[in-house]
Amino acid sequence: MQKRVSLKTIAHEVGVSSATVSLVLNAKDKNGRVSKEMAKKILDKAAELNYVPNTLAKGLKVGRSRTIGLIIADISNLFFGALALHIQNYAEEKGYTVIIGNTNEQLSEMEKLINFLYARQVEGLIITPTEKSQNQLKRLINNKTPFVLVDRTFPELPVNSVMIDNYEISYQSTLQLIKKGCKRIGLVTYKQDHYHISERRRGCEDALKHAGLYNPDIMEEVRYDFFKDDMKRAICNLMSTKEKIDGLFFTTNSISINGVKELIKNNINIQTDIQIMCFDENDAFYILPYTVPFIRQPIKEMAQKAVELLIDQIEMKNEGIRNLVIGAELVSGENVIYF
Amino acid sequence: MQKRVSLKTIAHEVGVSSATVSLVLNAKDKNGRVSKEMAKKILDKAAELNYVPNTLAKGLKVGRSRTIGLIIADISNLFFGALALHIQNYAEEKGYTVIIGNTNEQLSEMEKLINFLYARQVEGLIITPTEKSQNQLKRLINNKTPFVLVDRTFPELPVNSVMIDNYEISYQSTLQLIKKGCKRIGLVTYKQDHYHISERRRGCEDALKHAGLYNPDIMEEVRYDFFKDDMKRAICNLMSTKEKIDGLFFTTNSISINGVKELIKNNINIQTDIQIMCFDENDAFYILPYTVPFIRQPIKEMAQKAVELLIDQIEMKNEGIRNLVIGAELVSGENVIYF
DNA sequence: AATTTTTGATTAATCGATTAACCTATTTTC
DNA sequence: GAAAATAGGTTAATCGATTAATCAAAAATT
Secondary structure (H helix, E strand, O other), rough: OOOOHHHHHHHHOOOOOOOHHHHHHOOOOOOOOOOHHHHHHHHHHHHHHOOOHHHHHHHHHHOOOOOEEEEEOOOOOOOHHHHHHHHHHHHHHOOOOOEEEOOOOHHHHHHHHHHHHOOOOOOOOEOOOOOHHHHHHHHHHOOOOOEEEOOOOOOOOOOEEEEHHHHHHHHHHHHHHHHOOOEEEEEEEOOOOOOHHHHHHHHHHHHHHHHHHHHHHHHEEOOOOOHHHHHHHHHHHHHOOOOOOEEEEEOOOHHHHHHHHHHOOOOOOOOOEEEEEEOOHHHHHHHHHOOOOEEOOOOHHHHHHHHHHHHHOOOOOOOOOEEEEEEEEEEEEOOOEOO | OOOOOOOOHHHHOOOHHHHHHHHOOOOOOOOOOOOOHHHHHHHHHHOOOOOOOHHHHHHHHOOOOEEEEEEEEEOOHHHHHHHHHHHHHHHHHHHOOOEEEEEOOHHHHHHHHHHHHOOOOEEEEOOOOOOOOOHHHHHHHHHHOEEEEEEEEEEEEEEOOEEEOOOOHHHHHHHHHHHHHOOOOOEEEOOOOOHHHHHHHHHHHHHHHHHOOOOOEEEEEEOOOOOOHHHHHHHHHHHHHOOOOEEEOHHHHHHHHHHHHHHOOOOOOOOOOEEEEEEEOHHHHHHOOOOOEEOOOOHHHHHHHHHHHHHHHHOOOOOOEEEEEEEEEEEEOOOOEEE
C-alpha cells in the first residue's frame, strides 16, 4: 500500500502548518482565518494528492468513532440480511459506519462480539439478542452503552426496542384462517423462550380460544438444533390425527418454508386440503403455482427506526426508554391487509 | 456512554507509568522488564476495571488498522449474503475486522464505498466488482492497495481473483442436459458484460455447438433493470416457438428462480415437458415436489481463499498476481456430480 | 504617531497506545 | 572495592487530526 497522504504532507508541500490545512479542509476558517488564495492552494493540493482524512485519527482526537455495531443472530436468514442492509444504508446516510457481527444464535458468540465491537470504539449497538442474553444486556445497561434491540426483546428489561406487534398480527392472521372456514387449526413453533415467538403463539392461540377452536394437541414445537428432523415429525404428527386439520399457523420464516415443503412432500394440497399462514416473505413462496398468505414485517422501517433510536441515544436526544411497535401486514393473495 | 478505561487510568490507579502497563498487557516484558508482583497488580487492576484496549489508537500508532473492506454487489442476494458471512467469519479468525458495503450494482456507489473504506484505513479490499468498474480497479492498482476480486473478474486486468470455472461447469452441466435427451436447449442470461456471466453462456453454447444442437434463436437476454418484465417475455418467447424446446439453461440464481416461476405459471411441467439447469442453491428449489438440478458454488471455500489471498498481499507474503479457480459442483437429484 | 483592530497564520497540547532510549538502584563479577 | 551487568522501571516521541491559545504583521482608528 502506498504511503497515505496526511495533513502533514499537504502542509509541507504548500509550505504552511498542518493546523492551517485542517482549518481549510474542515471549512472552519469562517472568521476569515485563512486567506482565500491560501485556502485555494490547500484545496487544490489536497485534490491533487487525493487526500482522504484518517477517520480513525480524527475519531481518536474528537472522542467519537461514528461507528455503530450491529449484532445479528443469523445473517444467512434473508430477514436478517435485509434488516442488516437497511440498517447499514440508513446509518451511512446519517454519517455512521456499521460493523456487523453474527452470533449464529450462540450466547458465547454474543459476548465475544460485544467485546470485539467495544474495542473498536463503537458508540452504540443494534442487537437481535440471542436467547438468555439478559445478563449481557444488563452489563451494557450498567455501562451506559447505548443500544437498541430489534425484532426481539426481553420485556422484563428496561431497554430500547423496535418490534412489530407479534401478538396482534398473529391474532388477526389467525382470524383470517378462521374466516376462510378453517375449523381445526394447528400451529408449528420453535421450542425456545424468545418473547417474540411466544407472543406469536399466544396471538394465534388466543384467536383460536376466543373462537372456541383451540386444541392443545395440534400445537407442535420443534427444536432449533434438530430443525429438519423435528419438522418432519411435526408435520407428520399433525397430518395423522383422526380429524384432519384444515389450517396451519407457522410462527417463523424457516418453519414456514420447511412446513410448506413437508406438506408438499406429503402430497397435501395447500389450496384445497389445508389453509396456511406463514411468517415473512420468501422467494420460495413466489415459485409456487398458488399464492401463500404471509405476514410481512416492515423491515426497512424497522431498520430506520432502530438507527434513529440509537443515534438519538448516542447524541443524547433521548428521553428515557422507548419501545417502538411497528405494524405488520398480512399479504394474502393480491390484496394486502394492513393492521 | 461511561468513560472508557484507558492505559492511563490503570497506570494512575496502580501508581506506575502507562508504558509499564502497556508492556505488561502486551506481554512484552519478556526480559524481566517488569517484576512479577507489579505485573500481577496491573493485570488484576485491568481485569477489575474491565479494560479493553482502544483498537483505533493502537492502529494509529502501529500503522495498521487490521481492518479490511468488503464491497458486495447485492447483499440481498443469498449467494452474496453467504459469501459475506464466510468472509467475515474467516477474517475475524485471522484477526481482521470486516466493514461491509453494498453497491447495489451501481458504479457510483462503488466509488463512494472505496473512498469511505479508504478513509477508515482499511488495509485491503475484497470486491465483487460492478460492471464497467475497471477504471476504479486500475486506480487501486496504481495506489498499490491490496485487493482481491471474488465471483467476478476482468480478465484484461492484472488482479488477484477467486473464481469458479464458469465456462467448464456450464459446459459440463449442459452436457448433462444433452445426456438426458434434450434436443432443443435454450438459455436465459443477463444482457450485460460481466465476464463470469458471458463465460457461463459460452460454456453452454459451446457444449451445444459441439453436439450440433446450437440454435441462436432460443438464446434470450434479459435486462437487470427490467428484470421481471423481461423474464416474462423471455419465457413466453421460448415457449411459443414452433418446435417446442425441451431444455433450458439459466445463467444466474435470480434468473433461475424467476424462470422456474414463469414456467410454472405457464403450466409447463418441469419434470416431463422440459429439463432445466439452474445456478446456485436456493430455498425455493427445496419447496418444489421435484428436485431441480443446480450448479453449486463452493461459497465457503471461495470466501476463505479470498481472505487468504488478501492477507497474503497485506502481509507481503504474495508473489505476484494470483488467479484462483475453484471447482463448482452440479447437484442433480440426490447425487452430487463433481467437476 | 501611538494605539487598537483585524488578518492570517503558527504553536502546542491532546486523544490512547507503543516503543526506543534512558535512568537509577541493586547485584555480580573479578 | 571498583567496574560491569542486571532488574525494574520512566521519559519522551510518535501516529494523524483537532483546536484553544498565541503571535506577528498589516490596517484602521483616534
